[in-house]
Amino acid sequence: MKNTTIIAATFIVGIIIIASIYGVYSLYSPTSSSSSTSNPTVNPTASPTATESPTSTATIKPTTKPTTSSNTQTSSTSSTPTPTPAPTEVTVTDGAGNTMTIPLPVTRIAALDGGIAEILCAMGCRDLIVGRTDSCTMPPSILSVKSYGENDYAPNVEALITLDPDVIFASSMLPYNPTAYQQLKNAGIPVYIIDTTTPEPTNPSKLTKDELYALSPPIDFTCGLMQNFTKIVGHQTEVDSYVKWAQNYNKIVKDRIYALTPSQQVKTYLEWYGYGRTFVTASVYQAGGINIAENQTVYSPTLSTEFIVEQNPSAIIVLIASPSHNINDFIAARNDVLNRTSLQNVDAVKYGRVYVCDFYARSGVRCVIGYLYWAKWLQPSLFSDIDPAIVNQELNQKFFGTAIAGTFAYP
Template identity: 25%
Template sequence: MKKKICFLMIFVLLMSLLPAFGLANPVKAQETQVYLNGVKINMGDALPCIVNGRTMVPVRLFSENLGATVKWDNTTQTVTIQSEDVSVKLIIGKKEAVVNGKNKTLDAAPMVISGRTMVPLRFIAEAFGAVVKWDKEASKAVVVWNVKIKDSTGNDVTVPAGLNRLVVLNTDAAESLRILQIPDEFIVGVSDTVKTDPYLGFENKESVGSWQKPNFEKILSVKPQAVITYGKWPDTTLEDNLKPAGIKVIRLDLYKPETYDNDLKTLAKIFGRVKTAEEFIQWKANKTAVVVDRVKDLKPENKVKVFGIWSSSLTATTWKTFAQNTAVHQGLESAGGINVARDMKDYPEISPEWVLEKNPDKIVIGTYDKDVIGYSVKDNTNVSKLRDSALVNPVISQTNAGKNKEVYIISTKLFGGNKTYLGSLYLAKWLYPDRFKDVNPSQILKEYFEKWLGIPMKGVWAYPEP
């Protein structure tokens, strides 16, 4: 009998120590859902749950969706959550925590369930300045958070909590919202270019005019909480007309290769989709790392001289090209080429004589003509005609590129913009076919459409296909 009592005492003691050692807690958990500013938080296989009346969430995924980082100290069983202005330290099995250097008491101790560290939703949300409401009918927790961001102009912006009525003027922002899986019903109005883009799927949304000169009356009529637009366009008359109505203007470019990743994470932060943004950015980095790796050892004398123009230049008397500070320049040089306009800046006008003097080895022509190239084009008929006309152009035909038929056509969607990294795959294979024999740019573009935009890949994007 004494042995049985002793065994039971030891068993009870060990069970009481389980939380302290981070083992799976012997608790009965009821699954639930958590929404952040109207968007369901994607938890993967780590589901939020209710334990003893308290909603518990996976600490890493929830915090990272708020734009914070999480560190785990296995020795002390301590979780540290750090953002720009919030620091939280929690210990498994303890109801004491430290928030921004101050001691706080939790209603429920952090615990480990099925190998996941779970923390009380209300505590962690309120530490970040959010408010938690319980929707009894839907059996879900709704987190409402005023999000502080820095936009593309460098200004600090506080985005209103529960943002679920948006007007989108920026086509690149509209595509990024697709990547982040923001619900369609959140978009109540779009610019003409967003509405008519053949693959974004916003053709049924209310048009509010052009992205450069929107119709303010139409914007006001759809009653948005915020308008997403470019950093520079339209000018501040947008704020002047919308601010009196309480409509927030969010300026995010999302088209510049050098700032795209940061812009995407900023947009994601508004909707609690930082984790999704980081997954996409990692995918992008993985897919394009091959270009960096295979051109890094090219010596300057072995690099290909390349010239980039828009198709409209073929019929113009004065041509414009792309120099430093442009996405096209970045795309050409990231693919290992020497942009013949690299010593100039922005979009300089150049003469036919200048082109002949530079004598590029290869020429890449970008076009935005939807009858020639892009998602809705069914065959190569028009794009091949455009290339043929370029080959007989009186200037191009006298260059090495023209003589050797090293002239290529690419969609402007891939040649200077939010998908320049995808265009660089096509460029690299055109410039150095031997180095990229095993790379299939179209297959990677197909993966982008299907995996991240959730639509089938269609159309003609580059010609001739590398």
């Protein structure tokens, strides 16, 4: 019992440390969509009917100049509409269910999570960010903003209170440090938590194709979060542009995965922060796989070696944190799995189907990139025409106006 307690405690601390880098929200897919998603079956639509071009109408020119009557009113009195005053505050409910009132306009933001900071920059709000944490490293322009702590689990509370931003954005890792969370709220600063603090395990194995298609992947979460942010910081045009771009790739993946039969889905072991540690998420199914942990009753269980070997996954996806996005971090993580003696008879290791993904590619604006990588890894024949690395550079140019070096997935 004592050993079990120590293992559990170590695991919890590990989860907090690694998840706090990018936020728990990057690891799960909400089960309800923030926007309606159509079934992939395309119904024919009526072709637009041709209309006649407008024809010119002859105008009869008066032969005499009209006379002005002395009784004709030569000027009219029109009232100028009173402009609607700009709102001075907005009341919103965050992802953790907390309702708060935020003064407007917002001109000073503290972003404590890397994914959040990148979302705000993609929205055109980089100049509004006056504080970040060490975990906020993308895009590179954010590095010029002063850091106020290690991450949103361990922020520098006193310095943030002195900074006095209009609003603080953080992931669900901040409430896991209740002292820091409460101190910031007690200082009168609105603290917006973007995601739930109690994620639930999701097992879509018994869903129909249509039910699986309707599940919201991380792309839907990011798009919905950005729409919520517009109520606070505006920039609706930028958000509309991102949503249109991201949902295009979202539909491509969903439509192609929809055609798979259960026998074509790839049995997958998803690992994060150490051997056996996984989480129960629908994202594996949405990329064309089957999660070997689907029947676990907690969101982030630890699987035994015997269980993993018995399940014999055909693919292994390892999630890592690489703030510098150095390819050597990915190579080392992959080799660690390939060299595990206990897994030498597992198909994923025997056939080299071990893949490594950065948390950054599963959260925020880059969730599109992770989604495409997972789908291409698990169903390569369905996505041979898509190169996620090229899509990543497309994202950089389109929403940050620059090329950004670094590795986000391997190989």
